Amino acid sequence: MSTQAPESPTALPEGQHGLRRHSDGAGAFVPVQTRSERFRSTSVGDFDEVTGREAVWKLSPVDRFRDLLAETLDGGPTPIDVVSAPGTTVAWVDRTEARTGRAGTPEDRAAAAAWTNTEQVLAITVDGESDENTTVRRHGFGSAPRAAHVVVEALPHSRGTVILDHSGTARLTENVEVVVGEGAHVTVVTVQDWDDDAVHLSSHFARVGRDATLKHVVVSLGGGVVRVNPSTHLAEQGSGVDALGVYFADAGQHLEQQVYVHHDAPNSRSRVSYKGALQGTGARTVWIGDVLIGRDATATDSYEQNRNLVLTDGTRADSIPNLEIETGDIAGAGHASATGRFDDEQLFYLQARGIPEDQARRLVVLGFLIEIVQQIGDSALEARLEEAIEAELRGGSAATAP
Amino acid sequence: MSVLEIRDLHVSIDTDQGTKEILRGVDLTIRSGETHAIMGPNGSGKSTLAYTIAGHPRYTVDSGSITLDGEDVLEMSVDERARAGLFLAMQYPVEIPGVTVTNFLRTAKTAVDGEAPAIRSWIKDVNASMAKLRMDKSFAERNVNEGFSGGEKKRHEILQLELLKPHFAVLDETDSGLDVDALKIVSEGVNRAKENTDLGVLLITHYTRILRYIKPDHVHVFVAGKVAEEGGPELADRLEDEGYDRYLSAATDA
Numbered sequence: 307m308s309t310q311a312p313e314s315p316t317a318l319p320e321g322q323h324g325l326r327r328h329s330d331g332a333g334a335f336v337p338v339q340t341r342s343e344r345f346r347s348t349s350v351g352d353f354d355e356v357t358g359r360e361a362v363w364k365l366s367p368v369d370r371f372r373d374l375l376a377e378t379l380d381g382g383p384t385p386i387d388v389v390s391a392p393g394t395t396v397a398w399v400d401r402t403e404a405r406t407g408r409a410g411t412p413e414d415r416a417a418a419a420a421w422t423n424t425e426q427v428l429a430i431t432v433d434g435e436s437d438e439n440t441t442v443r444r445h446g447f448g449s450a451p452r453a454a455h456v457v458v459e460a461l462p463h464s465r466g467t468v469i470l471d472h473s474g475t476a477r478l479t480e481n482v483e484v485v486v487g488e489g490a491h492v493t494v495v496t497v498q499d500w501d502d503d504a505v506h507l508s509s510h511f512a513r514v515g516r517d518a519t520l521k522h523v524v525v526s527l528g529g530g531v532v533r534v535n536p537s538t539h540l541a542e543q544g545s546g547v548d549a550l551g552v553y554f555a556d557a558g559q560h561l562e563q564q565v566y567v568h569h570d571a572p573n574s575r576s577r578v579s580y581k582g583a584l585q586g587t588g589a590r591t592v593w594i595g596d597v598l599i600g601r602d603a604t605a606t607d608s609y610e611q612n613r614n615l616v617l618t619d620g621t622r623a624d625s626i627p628n629l630e631i632e633t634g635d636i637a638g639a640g641h642a643s644a645t646g647r648f649d650d651e652q653l654f655y656l657q658a659r660g661i662p663e664d665q666a667r668r669l670v671v672l673g674f675l676i677e678i679v680q681q682i683g684d685s686a687l688e689a690r691l692e693e694a695i696e697a698e699l700r701g702g703s704a705a706t707a708p
Numbered sequence: 709m710s711v712l713e714i715r716d717l718h719v720s721i722d723t724d725q726g727t728k729e730i731l732r733g734v735d736l737t738i739r740s741g742e743t744h745a746i747m748g749p750n751g752s753g754k755s756t757l758a759y760t761i762a763g764h765p766r767y768t769v770d771s772g773s774i775t776l777d778g779e780d781v782l783e784m785s786v787d788e789r790a791r792a793g794l795f796l797a798m799q800y801p802v803e804i805p806g807v808t809v810t811n812f813l814r815t816a817k818t819a820v821d822g823e824a825p826a827i828r829s830w831i832k833d834v835n836a837s838m839a840k841l842r843m844d845k846s847f848a849e850r851n852v853n854e855g856f857s858g859g860e861k862k863r864h865e866i867l868q869l870e871l872l873k874p875h876f877a878v879l880d881e882t883d884s885g886l887d888v889d890a891l892k893i894v895s896e897g898v899n900r901a902k903e904n905t906d907l908g909v910l911l912i913t914h915y916t917r918i919l920r921y922i923k924p925d926h927v928h929v930f931v932a933g934k935v936a937e938e939g940g941p942e943l944a945d946r947l948e949d950e951g952y953d954r955y956l957s958a959a960t961d962a
Contacts, residue, residue, distance in 0.1 A: 650765070651802045658762050658798075659816035659868060660790035669815065673806025673851070680806075 410511025
């Protein structure tokens with residue numbers, strides 16, 4: 307698929323959708339024609355210094371986290387509180403070749419820096435079937451730049467839910483690998499409820515095995531810069547992913563997610579659905595959704611959507627869906643993106659029933675976002691997130707002004 | 709006894725082609741317990757009247773007045789009008805994702821009454837009204853109007869009418885798109901509300917069909933933004949036989 311481009315450094319060729327192969331500027335100017343051909347490495351030294359113009363960084367506020375792009379970072383263990391379900395274990399283990407690198411490889415310098423600098427891995431292993439959840443509360447990262455590596459493994463035919471719950475302050479770059487064994491059904495939720503000054507760069511790599519499913523949920527509410535990029539490799543036949551996300555950006559917050567689903571086997575299924583709200587000057591969100599349906603991924607079914615609700619002036623939401631299809635034999639593939647202001651007809655309807663405007667607005671926004679939260683499947687977490695979103699809405703006086 | 713009075717009402721909307729006058733001097737007085745049918749051809753301004761009473765921001769009142777027991781309705785916000793006792797059953801109710809019918813009804817009732825309803829009697833009232841409107845219990849947990857059929861949306865409007873107990877209800881083409889069975893169920897709901905709360909009704913319709921089930925005391929024929937003729941129920945019968953042609957040719961001649 308790749309074509310040779312002119313080797314003139316003054317005329318950088320743009321690939322499809324502006325993507326470039328290893329556009330960190332390493333000399334060979336070959337445009338990336340498919341998402342799967344992006345440059346990858348686990349070693350930070352293989353990536354050039356970040357300029358902020360690279361395809362993977364151009365929508366991110368790079369200057370706010372230069373420290374996380376360094377050659378060396380502190381990769382030691384950090385405090386965790388664990389409530390684990392029967393059959394699920396959580397432990398710090400030495401990083402070995404056998405344990406890591408099974409679900410994916412870093413595609414940007416921050417993820418590679420995390421990989422290079424992590425000695426111990428937080429290993430979460432789901433075995434058996436349980437309706438109870440495993441919650442790993444991660445806090446106390448402190449204000450120094452840190453690296454981390456998490457591996458969630460669902461053993462074959464297991465079933466369970468793992469919640470990574472982040473709070474406090476942090477300057478953290480990390481990789482999260484999710485290995486879903488054949489016939490397993492696992493839910494992985496990552497909640498970013500950080501303090502305002504936190505920076506969190508997280509690359510999630512999931513590999514889903516035969517007839518297995520992953521429900522992956524990204525909830526970003528708190529934090530200065532939160533960038534969670536989940537990639538899912540539907541590697542074997544009958545595999546599936548529901549990739550869900552909900553985010554609420556206030557003034558000054560940058561919340562980003564680059565979602566990638568690679569259909570690489572027949573009869574695989576994906577649903578990507580992200581919803582966000584923006585409120586306050588400088589509130590910024592980025593959603594990039596790449597879906598690649600490979601040559602062997604016949605009879606696949608995929609749909610991705612992103613919806614943003616803009617509540618005040620002075621915000622910016624980027625929403626970029628990309629769909630690449632390399633086989634003619636698919637069951638379905640679609641994408642949708644919509645970023646809009648508040649629907650005045652909904653407001654009118656609620657007000658016409660006596661509900662005051664500020665309350666009507668809260669109802670509509672909460673309803674818009676809660677649709678994602680309701681799909682998590684954990685009532686305690688759903689209730690907590692509903693409260694957290696209501697608190698976000700109350701916090702923004704601009705949204706409730708008459 | 710309440711009175712809703714509309715005096716010499718002129719209303720316009722902004723369109724791409726500029727400002728367009730829709731209502732050209734409407735006079736109407738409705739008292740508690742009365743049912744007024746507003747009939748007229750498409751584009752005569754019937755729905756504009758309904759939405760202007762409710763306070764939809766799209767419509768600009770150029771002159772005239774609407775008062776409820778002497779209070780200036782036009783000075784009130786949309787929600788203030790609802791709390792003052794005005795209700796609009798909409799022709800095309802919008803979907804509100806993520807907001808359940810239960811949550812919506814309780815929030816609206818609390819807003820209209822100024823206090824939360826007592827839980828037990830409220831649940832009983834909701835269930836009873838839903839049963840009478842032949843709405844399945846599962847309705848309560850669905851999101852407002854989301855995936856509702858046309859008939860379900862109209863029943864949901866009448867459910868709100870019964871539960872919120874306004875003084876005056878404007879029914880904007882509530883009959884449109886309903887089959888006869890659904891029309892009967894919806895009409896029974898309106899008649900119950902009339903009986904129980906002495907509701908005044910402004911029934912806006914294109915067809916005479918609904919008037920077999922909801923008996924009007926007065927019939928007003930709307931043509932080109934004003935009342936062209938008024939009368940009792942017999943006027944509706946005449947319209948059923950003759951249609952609106954008579955008025956339309958008169959309006960064109962004028």
